[in-house]
Amino acid sequence: MSVKPCTVSQRGRTAAPPSVERPPQEGFAPQLLRRVNALRKLDNTTNWLYLAREYAFLGPTLGLALWCYRYLGASEASWAWYVPVTLAAWVLVGASQHRLATLGHEAVHYILFRNRLL
Numbered sequence: 001m002s003v004k005p006c007t008v009s010q011r012g013r014t015a016a017p018p019s020v021e022r023p024p025q026e027g028f029a030p031q032l033l034r035r036v037n038a039l040r041k042l043d044n045t046t047n048w049l050y051l052a053r054e055y056a057f058l059g060p061t062l063g064l065a066l067w068c069y070r071y072l073g074a075s076e077a078s079w080a081w082y083v084p085v086t087l088a089a090w091v092l093v094g095a096s097q098h099r100l101a102t103l104g105h106e107a108v109h110y111i112l113f114r115n116r117l118l
Helices: 030-040 044-074 079-108
Strands: none
Touching: 044 079
């Protein structure tokens, strides 16, 4: 039994040798494939709205935390009030940064916008 070397396809990826069978594509309903392909289409408008939503969430979160610090400092409240404000801001800003990092990851792979220059 001889093993044939892999060949390179047109896209630059290695193609499987002819002796290796690909898994059958049966079992996938055409409706399911259409729904999945519809989700894979790039939509510039929706992605701009995702970016705007993240910055619109991040700004007021930081503003509210800073306002709370200023209010607590002016009212000479106990230092214990700073703890929940700081923890809430920390969690909310962290969640926003996580979502922004996800959008940045999609941008690196050129799947955030249709135009690569955006």
